[in-house]
Amino acid sequence: xxxxxxxxxxxxxxxxxxxxxxxxxxxxxxxxxxxxxxxxxxxxxxxxxxxxxxxxxxxxxxxxxxxxxxxxxxxxxxxxxxxxxxxxxxxxxxxxxxxxxxxxxxxxxxxxxxxxxxxxxxxxxxxxxxxxxxxxxxxxxxxxxxxxxxxxxxxxxxxxxxxxxxxxxxxxxxxxxxxxxxxxxxxxxxxxxxxxxxxxxxxxxxxxxxxxxxxxxxxxxxxxxxxxxxxxxxxxxxxxxxxxxxxxxxxxxxxxxxxxxxxxx
Amino acid sequence: xxxxxxxxxxxxxxxxxxxxxxxxxxxxxxxxxxxxxxxxxxxxxxxxxxxxxxxxxxxxxxxxxxxxxxxxxxxxxxxxxxxxxxxxxxxxxxxxxxxxxxxxxxxxxxxxxxxxxxxxxxxxxxxxxxxxxxxxxxxxxxxxxxxxxxxxxxxxxxxxxxxxxxxxxxxxxxxxxxxxxxxxxxxxxxxxxxxxxxxxxxxxxxxxxxxxxxxxxxxxxxxxxxxxxxxxxxxxxxxxxxxxxxxxxxxxxxxxxxxxxxxxxxxxxxxxxxxxxxxxxxxxxxxxxxxxxxxxxxxxxxxxxxxxxxxxxxxxxxxxxxxxxxxxxxxxxxxxxxxxxxxxxxxxxxxxxxxxxxxxxxxxxxxxxxxxxxxxxxxxxxxxxxxxxxxxxxxxxxxxxxxxxxxxxxxxxxxxxxxxxxxxxxxxxxxxxxxxxxxxxxxxxxxxxxx
Numbered sequence: 220x221x222x223x224x225x226x227x228x229x230x231x232x233x234x235x236x237x238x239x240x241x242x243x244x245x246x247x248x249x250x251x252x253x254x255x256x257x258x259x260x261x262x263x264x265x266x267x268x269x270x271x272x273x274x275x276x277x278x279x280x281x282x283x284x285x286x287x288x289x290x291x292x293x294x295x296x297x298x299x300x301x302x303x304x305x306x307x308x309x310x311x312x313x314x315x316x317x318x319x320x321x322x323x324x325x326x327x328x329x330x331x332x333x334x335x336x337x338x339x340x341x342x343x344x345x346x347x348x349x350x351x352x353x354x355x356x357x358x359x360x361x362x363x364x365x366x367x368x369x370x371x372x373x374x375x376x377x378x379x380x381x382x383x384x385x386x387x388x389x390x391x392x393x394x395x396x397x398x399x400x401x402x403x404x405x406x407x408x409x410x411x412x413x414x415x416x417x418x419x420x421x422x423x424x425x426x427x428x429x430x431x432x433x434x435x436x437x438x439x440x441x442x443x444x445x446x447x448x449x450x451x452x453x454x455x456x457x458x459x460x461x462x463x464x465x466x467x468x469x470x471x472x473x474x475x476x477x478x479x480x481x482x483x484x
Numbered sequence: 485x486x487x488x489x490x491x492x493x494x495x496x497x498x499x500x501x502x503x504x505x506x507x508x509x510x511x512x513x514x515x516x517x518x519x520x521x522x523x524x525x526x527x528x529x530x531x532x533x534x535x536x537x538x539x540x541x542x543x544x545x546x547x548x549x550x551x552x553x554x555x556x557x558x559x560x561x562x563x564x565x566x567x568x569x570x571x572x573x574x575x576x577x578x579x580x581x582x583x584x585x586x587x588x589x590x591x592x593x594x595x596x597x598x599x600x601x602x603x604x605x606x607x608x609x610x611x612x613x614x615x616x617x618x619x620x621x622x623x624x625x626x627x628x629x630x631x632x633x634x635x636x637x638x639x640x641x642x643x644x645x646x647x648x649x650x651x652x653x654x655x656x657x658x659x660x661x662x663x664x665x666x667x668x669x670x671x672x673x674x675x676x677x678x679x680x681x682x683x684x685x686x687x688x689x690x691x692x693x694x695x696x697x698x699x700x701x702x703x704x705x706x707x708x709x710x711x712x713x714x715x716x717x718x719x720x721x722x723x724x725x726x727x728x729x730x731x732x733x734x735x736x737x738x739x740x741x742x743x744x745x746x747x748x749x750x751x752x753x754x755x756x757x758x759x760x761x762x763x764x765x766x767x768x769x770x771x772x773x774x775x776x777x778x779x780x781x782x783x784x785x786x787x788x789x790x791x792x793x794x795x796x797x798x799x800x801x802x803x804x805x806x807x808x809x810x811x812x813x814x815x816x817x818x819x820x821x822x823x824x825x826x827x828x829x830x831x832x833x834x835x836x837x838x839x840x841x842x843x844x845x846x847x848x849x850x851x852x853x854x855x856x857x858x859x860x861x862x863x864x865x866x867x868x869x870x871x872x873x874x875x876x877x878x879x880x881x882x883x884x885x886x887x888x889x890x891x892x893x894x895x896x897x898x899x900x901x902x903x904x905x906x907x908x909x910x911x912x913x914x915x916x917x918x919x920x921x922x923x924x925x926x927x928x929x930x931x932x933x934x935x
Binding site: 344388391392395396398399402403406409410413414415416417418419420422424427428430431434435437438440441442444445471474475476 | 564571578579601864865867874876878899903913921924927930
C-alpha cells in the first residue's frame with residue numbers, strides 16, 4: 220500500500236491542529252491534555268511510517284537531499300518537543316515544534332525535490348546514516364533553543380526576571396545534549412571523509428560553517444558556565460548561535476564559496 | 485584612572501579582545517607585507533621542531549612564578565571566549581569567500597582572505613586558542629582530581645585535533661596514481677602550484693605536474709564498473725524536461741514495467757543496458773558505461789488510454805555526451821556518433837536517460853620492497869590501507885594514447901594519501917567524544933527548578 224505525501228501531510232497537520240486545540244481548551248480536565256499528547260504522537264508515527272515507506276521505495280535510506288532532510292526534521296523536532304513537553308509541561312513548546320514541522324512539510328509539498336538523486340558511490344557508506352541522523356537530532360535540539368531565547372527576551376522586556384533562570388537552565392539542557400550530538404555528527408563526518416575522500420577535514424564551506432556553529436555553541440556553554448547571572452547577553456547569544464546554525468544549514472548554498480562545496484545538493 | 489582599571493590583571497573581555505585583535509591585525513599587516521603569500525607551509529622536519537619549541541616554551545612559562553598571572557589569564561574563560569570568537573570570525577570568512585580560487589581578486593589575496601587557513605592572522609588566532617587550551621589542560625593536570633577527567637578529555641582532545649591536525653599538513657602526502665590494465669607502476673604525481681616568477685616564459689601556467697616514487701608498486705588486473713539502469717525522461721513540445729511525480733528510482737527502466745504519463749501508458753518491451761544500433765534495431769553490446777561509445781536502448785510501447793492510439797519504437801540515450809575533443813573526433817572518424825531517439829506522445833516526447841555510475845572498482849596487486857604481494861579490490865569508500873598509506877579509488881575514464889587511435893584505453897585513478905599523524909588526531913577525536921558524553925552527563929548537576 221502506497222500512501223502519497225500530500226495525504227500524509229494533510230493527516231499530520233490536522234492531527235496537530237486538533238492537539239493544539241485540546242491543549243488550549245480552558246478546561247481543568249487533565250485527560251484532555253493526555254489525549255492531545257497521544258494525538259500529537261500518532262501524527263509523528265504517521266511520519267515515521269512515511270519515512271519507512273520512502274526508504275523501501277527508494278531502496279536506500281532517505282537521507283540524501285534537502286527535502287529528505289526536512290522530512291526528518293519534521294519528524295524529529297515534534298517528537299523531541301513532545302518529549303520535553305511531557306517532561307516539563309510546557310505546552311507552547313510542543314505546539315511550536317509542530318508549527319515548525321508543518322512549515323517544513325508544506326515546503327516539501329510545494330518543492331517536491333526529495334527524490335531526484337540516486338546514491339552516488341561516495342555516499343554508499345556505513346557512516347552515511349549515523350552522520351546525517353545525529354546531525355539532524357543535534358540541529359533539531361540546538362535550533363529549538365531559539366524558542367526559549369524568544370520567550371526569555373519577551374519575559375526580560377516584561378521585567379519578569381524571576382522566571383528567566385529556570386528558562387535558561389532548560390535551554391542549557393537542550394544545548395548540552397545538542398552540542399554533544401553535533402560533536403558526534405562532525406566527528407562521524409570526519410571519519411567518513413577519511414574513508415571516502417582521503418582527508419578528515421577539507422575546509423569545505425559546509426564543514427567550515429558547521430565548525431562555526433559548533434564553536435558558537437561552545438562559546439555559549441563557556442559563557443554560561445562563567446557568567447550564569449548575565450541572562451540578557453546569554454539570550455542574545457542563543458539568537459546569534461541560531462543564525463549561525465541557519466547559515467550552516469541553508470545559507471551556505473547561496474554564498475560565493477558554495478561552488479566549491481561538495482555538500483551541495 | 486579608568487584606563488588603569490582596564491589594564492589591570494586579571495584582564496576582562498575588553499583588553500583580552502584588544503590584544504587578540506591586535507595580533508590578528510599584525511597578521512593582516514604581515515599578509516600585505518608579504519604580498520599575500522600566507523604562512524609558509526611547515527615542511528616535515530620543521531613542523532616537529534616548531535611543536536617542540538612551542539610546547540617547551542609554554543611549559544617553561546607555566547613554571548615561572550612571576551608569569552603566574554599571565555598563565556591564569558590564558559587559562560581563563562575570558563580568554564577562551566575571546567580567542568574562540570576571533571577564531572570564529574576568521575573561519576567564517578573562509579566559509580564565505582571561495583578559498584584558493586579567488587587569485588584574480590588581488591585585494592582579497594593580498595589581505596589573506598583567499599587563503600584564510602594558511603594566512604598569518606589565522607595562525608595568530610589559532611595560537612591564542614591553542615595556548616589557552618594548553619594552559620587550561622596543563623593547570624588542571626598539575627592539580628589533578630578524578631572529577632577533572634571528563635573536562636581534561638574534551639579539552640585535551642580538542643587541543644590535539646586543532647594543534648596536531650594543523651601542523652600535520654607538513655607531513656601529509658597526497659599523490660594521484662594513474663593505473664592502466666596490466667601495466668605496473670610505482671609512480672605517483674601531483675600538481676605543484678607555480679608562481680608567475682617561476683616560469684617567466686609561460687606566465688599563464690598555473691601549475692606543473694611532478695612525479696614521485698612511491699614505496700610500493702601497483703598493478704591493476706581488472707577494472708569493474710556497474711551502473712544504475714536508465715530512467716525514463718519526458719520532454720515537452722519545446723524540448724524542456726518535464727518534472728514528473730516519478731521518483732528517479734521509480735523511473736528506472738526495467739523490462740515489462742509500465743509507466744503512466746497523462747493519457748499514456750508506456751510499457752518497456754525490451755531494455756538493453758549496453759547496446760549498439762543494427763539497421764533499425766538494437767542489439768546487445770558489452771561495454772562499460774563510461775566508454776565513449778556506450779549507449780543504452782529500450783523498446784517502448786506507448787498506448788493512449790482514451791484514443792487507443794498505439795506506438796512502438798526503439799529509444800536510446802545515444803552517445804553524444806560531454807566528450808573530450810579527441811574522443812568526439814574519434815567517434816566521428818568511426819562514424820559511431822548517435823543522437824538520442826524519442827517517441828512522440830501527443831505534444832510531448834519521451835526517451836531514456838544516460839545511466840549513472842553505481843560502483844567502480846580496481847582489482848589491484850601491490851608489491852612492496854620486501855617482496856610482499858597483496859591483492860585487493862579498491863572501491864570508492866573502501867580504501868586500501870598499507871602502513872600509513874591509504875589508497876582511494878577517485879576516478880575512472882578512457883583516454884586516447886594517440887590522437888589517431890580508435891581504441892581508447894581504460895585509466896583508473898587512485899589517490900595515495902599518507903598522513904602519519906592520523907592516529908594522533910583520531911585519539912584526539914576519541915578523547916573529545918568521551919569528553920562530550922561526560923558533558924551530557926554533567927547536566928545532572930544543574931540547579932533543580934524550584935517550582
